[in-house]
Amino acid sequence: MTTITDQPKSQFRLSMLLYDTRYRSATIQVIAMLAFMLLAAWLISNTAQNLAALGKPIDFGFFGERSGYDINQRLLEYTSNDSHLRASFIGLLNTLVVAVLGCATATVIGIFVGVLRLSNNWLVAKVMTVYVEMFRNVPVLLWIVFTMAILIETLPSPSAFRGETPEASMNLFGSVAVTNRGIYVPEPLFSRGLGNIHLFGDSSLRFDVSLDLIAILVVLGASIWAAIAVRRRADRIQEATGTRPTTWYLTLGLIVIPTLILLVVLGFYLGLPELKGFNFSGGTHLRNSLIALWLALSLYTAAFIAEIVRAGILAISHGQTEAASALGLRSNRIMSLVILPQALRVIVPPLISQYLNLTKNSSLAIAVGYMDITGTLGGITLNQTGRELECILLLMLIYLIISLSISAVMNWYNESVKLKER
Amino acid sequence: MKKTVFIGALTVAGLAAGAAAAGTMDDVKTRGKLNCGVTTGLVGFAAPDASGEWKGFDVAVCRAVAAAVLGDPAAVEFVPTTGKTRFTALASGEVDLLARNTTWTFSRDVDLKFTFTGVNYYDGQGFMVPKELGVSSAKDLDGATVCIQTGTTTELNLADFFRANNISYEPVPIETNAEAQQQYLAGACDVYTTDASGLAATRATFENPADHVLLPEIISKEPLGPLVRHGDDEWADIVRWTLYALVAAEEMGISSANVEELSKGTNNPEINRILGTEGNLGEMFGLDAEWAKRAIMAGGNYGEVFATNIGENTPIGLARGLNAQWKDGGLQYAPPFR
Incomplete structure (x- = not known):
């Protein structure tokens, strides 16, 4: 007699959640997520409850109030009668200015140093090594404060330019004044200017766009477009006949002459800084807080970028260099035509995080009294209104948006330079 | 949908479980130290001297409060704060008391939720x-x-x-x-x-x-004074009346030199009430009878504190001016101890 045993019917029991490998990982994940949500909910409710107990519920109404403080560096007009929102906007622009200037300068210095660190010249390579190690291994805050201290202590104050026999004099035919309050450079002015367009009416985000600047950019753009057309034509003639027509004077004329004519029409002249009262007036004032921050951030970040560039170049097989030199390319052309384009795809991804670092490090600006978004929204506004949580949350959001935008742009650039696989 | 309900329930549970905060005075007593917010260094008001000991006009307020509450003017943890960080330090409970040349203004008192406990220096x-x-x-x-x-x-x-x-x-x-x-x-x-x-x-x-x-x-007008958090009136009272005890002591002629002798009992009932030989003022806010005596012994009365830290015989050389006693034409005026 045979007994037929049924296949044991798979029956779900609660213990299987823990002992059955099919369910175990899901169980653990669910528990972990519940615990995490519990923690987050506790933090949020705790904050809300404590704020309510303090009588300070979250409220962004303070943004419309009069700020009452002045900001020395402002790209747009701003007075102490404007709102906190306007002050934050001015601060945001200052952050963006130093971030853009810093990223550009750091990239140039970084590539330069990174390439030179691989130089066959012993002295040059060692000097670059010393630079990289010095800047990379000292906190950036110290570099910022140090740069500022040098600017303040070593440069002459405006009073040194005064008197019959001044101790200091202006440079470049009396057009640039280098003082310990910053550098005063000539500013472009137009006697027959076209005026400005006001954008956004009377709101806190209002700003003026100079029509003169737009006109110059349009003319310059058109000239460059024409110059490219001339080059394309030269290319075609070269392909057809084998000889390339001389075009440099055409290109030069196309770019320079229309712009010059426009400048004359607009009545362009330079506004020179001159000593008036306590300070220089006229000209553009590059404050030493901006210079110190810009310089320190660029030099610091450039040291990291130099290492990234060096790593990128070393990642390219030496055979490429040998092959290129076998084709008769000179060494600087090997670098710019063969090595760097290939190295870029190794360089760009870590470069993104250096740009993000520089932007975030710019929040140390208050150490030298540069009024960036941290100094305005996260500093004076926070202090005068006492809205810590609102200000800090908003500040975090703003930095997040800036950083994500930089990432997006750089990722797009990375897509365009990475190895195309077909 | 279910998740929303779940989070909502959690939030309610979290709200219900909020623990009630104990009084600042109890915290200070348990800790055995007073956390006092001062400047990062302003000679005469609050700055460490050559041996690292904090000295100054604002420091004296901290020491007097520590002496009154804890019985030891040295039981103070000085927390240096900048103009920017001071209010956050006080609001978050990092310091129990802020004595940092802070101007008493409407919005700081009302909107920032602080209680100014008097003016120890009228400035501008x-x-x-x-x-x-x-x-x-x-x-x-x-x-x-x-x-x-x-x-x-x-x-x-x-x-x-x-x-x-x-x-x-x-x-x-x-x-x-x-x-x-x-x-x-x-x-x-x-x-x-x-x-x-x-x-x-x-x-x-x-x-x-x-x-x-x-x-x-x-x-x-910059009335500078010590401040505490809103909502703990008992603690505010202690700080307020410690400051007034120093001011009243100068008015009554109680100084660090004669406080020992006067605390044996005098014919002036108000001096007796301040020094605790008569009445039970200290008991009323949870301290012992000799609180004011210790506060005065910590650095002397208001006049002595002024003279040793910022007065005309110090390098800072400030005249009493508005900060003279009301009897001498100034604004320092302590309400009656009664």
């Missing part, structure tokens, strides 16, 4: 300039570069003053008094502005104090 904002500039009035400062500590009321007063007088200036925001001093001495700014007492204290530390002048204009 002034300007300091190098003598060689030849400036005699703040109204001549058109176009000047002005160093200013950021996050203070002086910043707002400055903006208002220049606006009202229709003259321009270039503000240089600075985080601490020491940095301001460096920039001012290097000529990176023409003018340094802060409370007149702070200017005098800063000038006293210069190599050649005589090369710098304080301009005659006082552009604001």
Whole structure:
């Protein structure tokens, strides 16, 4: 007699959640997520409850109030009668200015140093090594404060330019004044200017766009477009006949002459800084807080970028260099035509995080009294209104948006330079 | 949908589980130390001396409160705060008491939820300039570069003053008094502005104090005083009346020299009430009878504290002025101890 045993019917029991490998990982994940949500909910409710107990519920109404403080560096007009929102906007622009200037300068210095660190010249390579190690291994805050201290202590104050026999004099035919309050450079002015367009009416985000600047950019753009057309034509003639027509004077004329004519029409002249009262007036004032921050951030970040560039170049097989030199390319052309384009795809991804670092490090600006978004929204506004949580949350959001935008742009650039696989 | 309900339930549970905070005085007593917020260093008001011990006019308030509550003027943990960090430090409970040349204003009292417990120094904002500039009035400062500590009321007063007088200036925001001093001495700014007492204290530390002048204009009222968090009135009372005990002691002629003798009993009932030989004032706010005696012994009465830290015989050399006793034409006036 045979007994037929049924296949044991798979029956779900609660213990299987823990002992059955099919369910175990899901169980653990669910528990972990519940615990995490519990923690987050506790933090949020705790904050809300404590704020309510303090009588300070979250409220962004303070943004419309009069700020009452002045900001020395402002790209747009701003007075102490404007709102906190306007002050934050001015601060945001200052952050963006130093971030853009810093990223550009750091990239140039970084590539330069990174390439030179691989130089066959012993002295040059060692000097670059010393630079990289010095800047990379000292906190950036110290570099910022140090740069500022040098600017303040070593440069002459405006009073040194005064008197019959001044101790200091202006440079470049009396057009640039280098003082310990910053550098005063000539500013472009137009006697027959076209005026400005006001954008956004009377709101806190209002700003003026100079029509003169737009006109110059349009003319310059058109000239460059024409110059490219001339080059394309030269290319075609070269392909057809084998000889390339001389075009440099055409290109030069196309770019320079229309712009010059426009400048004359607009009545362009330079506004020179001159000593008036306590300070220089006229000209553009590059404050030493901006210079110190810009310089320190660029030099610091450039040291990291130099290492990234060096790593990128070393990642390219030496055979490429040998092959290129076998084709008769000179060494600087090997670098710019063969090595760097290939190295870029190794360089760009870590470069993104250096740009993000520089932007975030710019929040140390208050150490030298540069009024960036941290100094305005996260500093004076926070202090005068006492809205810590609102200000800090908003500040975090703003930095997040800036950083994500930089990432997006750089990722797009990375897509365009990475190895195309077909 | 289910998730939302779940989170909602959690939030409600979290709200219900909120623990009630104990009183500041109990916290201080359990800790055995008073956390007192002071400046990062302003000679005369609060600065560590050569041996690292904090000294100064504001420090004396901290020590008096520590002596009254804990019985030991040395049981103070000094927390240096900048103009920017001070309110967060107090609101978050990092310090129990803020004695940091802080101006009593409506919005700080009401909107920032603090309680000012009196005024230990009546001040006003002034300007300091190098003598060689030849400036005699703040109204001549058109176009000047002005160093200013950021996050203070002086910043707002400055903006208002220049606006009202229709003259321009270039503000240089600075985080601490020491940095301001460096920039001012290097000529990176023409003018340094802060409370007149702070200017005098800063000038006293210069190599050649005589090369710098304080301009005659006082552009604001700056009643400086210690402050605590809103909502703990008992603690506010202790700080308030400790300060008044020092002021009243000067008025009654109680000093650190004779407090021991007077506490054996006198014919003046108010002195007896302050020193605890009569009545039970200390008991009323949870301290013992000798609280005020210890506070006075910590650094002397108000006049003594003033004279040793910022008075005319110190390098800072401030006159009593508005800070004289009301009987001498000043504003220092303690309500009756009764």
